[in-house]
Every structure is written in C-alpha cells, then in structure tokens.
Amino acid sequence: MDSTVVVVGSLNADLVFSADRMPAPGETVAGTGFAVHPGGKGANQAVAAARLGASVRLVGSVGDDAHGRLLLASATAAGVDVSSVRTVDGVPTGVAGITVDAEGENSIVIVPGANALLGRDEVAEAAAPPSAAFAGAAAVCLCLEVPQAAVLAAARAGRAAGAAVILNLSPYAGIPAELVACVDVLLVNAQEAGQLLGQDGLGAEPQDWELVRAGVAHLGFGPAIVTLGPRGGVVLGREGIAQIESLRVDAVDTTGAGDGFAGALAARLAAGDGLEDAARYACVAAALATMRHGAQPSYPDADEVRARLPREAGAGDGAAARSSCQ
Numbered sequence: 001m002d003s004t005v006v007v008v009g010s011l012n013a014d015l016v017f018s019a020d021r022m023p024a025p026g027e028t029v030a031g032t033g034f035a036v037h038p039g040g041k042g043a044n045q046a047v048a049a050a051r052l053g054a055s056v057r058l059v060g061s062v063g064d065d066a067h068g069r070l071l072l073a074s075a076t077a078a079g080v081d082v083s084s085v086r087t088v089d090g091v092p093t094g095v096a097g098i099t100v101d102a103e104g105e106n107s108i109v110i111v112p113g114a115n116a117l118l119g120r121d122e123v124a125e126a127a128a129p130p131s132a133a134f135a136g137a138a139a140v141c142l143c144l145e146v147p148q149a150a151v152l153a154a155a156r157a158g159r160a161a162g163a164a165v166i167l168n169l170s171p172y173a174g175i176p177a178e179l180v181a182c183v184d185v186l187l188v189n190a191q192e193a194g195q196l197l198g199q200d201g202l203g204a205e206p207q208d209w210e211l212v213r214a215g216v217a218h219l220g221f222g223p224a225i226v227t228l229g230p231r232g233g234v235v236l237g238r239e240g241i242a243q244i245e246s247l248r249v250d251a252v253d254t255t256g257a258g259d260g261f262a263g264a265l266a267a268r269l270a271a272g273d274g275l276e277d278a279a280r281y282a283c284v285a286a287a288l289a290t291m292r293h294g295a296q297p298s299y300p301d302a303d304e305v306r307a308r309l310p311r312e313a314g315a316g317d318g319a320a321a322r323s324s325c326q
C-alpha cells in the first residue's frame with residue numbers, strides 16, 4: 001500500500017511571545033521570552049507526519065522572504081517534499097502572532113499573506129504533471145487556513161486518487177455541502193465541534209457523544225474525531241464511539257498539538273491503520289508535542305511515540321467512509 005500523505009495548507013512563521021499570563025484587552029504585560037518558529041497548520045501537519053516516517057508532499061505558498069525560507073528549510077529538513085510549495089514575489093509569507101502563557105496555553109492571530117494566494121488553479125497545477133502531487137496518495141490532510149476553493153480542489157483531487165480525505169475544520173468556518181461530501185474523516189477540537197453544531201461548551205464532561213455523532217452525521221459528515229486536549233479524544237465512528245485517553249505529560253506549550261494530531265492521524269491512516277488505532281497513536285504524538293516549545297520543533301518521531309503507546313490496540317473502525325464527491 002502506498003503510504004504517501006499529501007498536505008494542502010498554510011505555512012506561517014510563528015512569532016511567539018511567552019508571558020506568565022495572557023494580557024487582558026487594553027492591558028500590557030511583560031513577556032518572559034520571544035522566538036520565531038516555523039508553523040502554519042498545513043506545514044505543521046506535513047512535518048508531524050514526515051517525522052513519524054510517512055512520505056509527505058506539501059502544497060502551499062510562501063513569499064520570497066526570510067520567513068518563507070525558514071519554512072521551506074524546516075519542512076525539507078523533516079523530509080517533506082516541498083516541490084509544490086510556490087514562492088510568490090511581492091507578497092509576504094503568512095505570519096502568526098502567538099502568546100503562550102505559563103500553563104502552555106496559547107492564543108493566536110494569523111495574517112495569511114501568501115497563503116491567501118493558494119487557489120483552485122494552483123492546486124490543479126500541483127495535481128497535474130509534472131508535479132502530480134496527488135499520485136499514489138493514501139491520505140490527504142486539509143485545514144481552513146487557505147482559501148476554501150483550494151481546499152475543495154484538494155479534497156476532490158484526493159478522492160480522485162483514492163486517498164482518505166481528512167479535514168481539520170480549523171480555524172472554524174462553515175463549509176459548503178460539496179466539500180462535506182468529499183470528507184472521509186472530520187477532525188475538530190471541542191470548541192470547533194461546538195461551533196459546528198451551534199452548541200456552547202461542547203467537550204465539558206459528561207457529554208452525550210451519541211448526540212454529537214448524530215449531529216455531525218446530520219450535517220453530512222461520516223466518521224469524525226473530537227480532540228479534547230489533555231483529556232484525549234473521542235472517535236465517532238460508523239460502528240460506535242471510542243473514548244481515547246491521553247498521556248499524562250507536563251505541557252509547556254500546546255501550540256500546534258492539534259496539527260501534530262492531524263499529521264500523525266494522516267500518517268497512520270496512510271500506513272493502513274483503522275481510524276481508532278490511528279487516533280490512539282495520534283493522541284500520544286500530540287501529547288508528546290506539548291512537552292516542547294513551538295509547533296514544528298515539538299513533533300516526536302516514531303520511536304518516541306511507540307515507546308509511549310498503550311499496549312492494547314483499538315478495535316479499529318476499518319477504512320474511512322466514502323461518500324459521493326464531485
């Protein structure tokens with residue numbers, strides 16, 4: 001089985017301010033540190049998957065500047081094929097202003113820059129020869145930090161290649177039915193799940209996950225995963241619901257943990273795991289990522305994950321669902 005993962009998404013330089021606590025509106029607080037890290041949800045997913053051993057191609061856009069070069073170097077060093085990342089003149093690379101507090105929690109503002117220039121035509125060009133970026137793809141991983149026209153084109157190209165299409169609905173936005181129909185696995189955190197279902201406080205325990213599964217299915221999605229940070233996650237599969245425990249770790253920075261989960265999930269689905277086993281693995285990878293600073297610098301390799309993986313394997317949900325996608 002081809003285990004190639006294709007990621008179509010954003011690349012951002014993360015400008016990270018550390019502080020004991022988040023500033024309140026109108027307040028200035030003294031920080032404890034500053035760093036520039038390679039980030040962006042798409043690039044993070046790609047690097048996370050590659051570090052775990054998957055063969056990964058990244059489709060995206062950066063500007064012709066130092067941030068763009070930082071991002072290309074980081075992805076390349078992780079083994080990601082960046083030949084379908086365009087460098088665009090006259091536009092800055094995307095940036096994210098991130099504040100991380102003493103508990104490792106973050107808040108993020110992004111300015112898309114070159115990410116906004118990734119459209120349907122650019123994805124079509126990446127899909128066509130000579131790049132043929134989707135050829136042999138087993139999983140396609142998507143997020144909403146690039147225009148939805150690009151996301152839809154990528155989902156269709158993934159389907160045409162026979163890949164499992166994973167959509168991380170982040171940052172949350174409504175999406176059209178034609179995109180929903182192309183999604184094999186929906187990935188959301190509790191906040192995004194609440195936004196999707198029009199509910200407040202989703203993820204607060206106890207939660208009626210059967211009701212959540214019904215709500216997600218009513219919107220046209222098949223299998224879904226809701227990540228719950230330190231409480232692990234829940235797989236809302238076709239055949240049932242599985243709660244997944246997280247590792248107990250001392251988190252220093254949660255930035256990019258969700259992207260680490262997405263990349264690990266894509267890597268394991270591409271390798272042939274069922275959804276539940278892949279989610280169990282991704283939970284461990286994401287928890288380990290919170291123990292180090294930054295997004296891409298924090299992702300573990302396969303040996304680290306294997307060493308912390310619970311012994312018993314999940315029953316699995318089988319192959320991801322397929323619905324009609326045109």
Ligand code: RIB
Pocket residue numbers: 010012013014038039040041044095096108110145255256257258259295
């Ligand atoms: O999910 C974390 C990522 O969100 C950061 O790397 C930042 O660039 C934003 O895209």
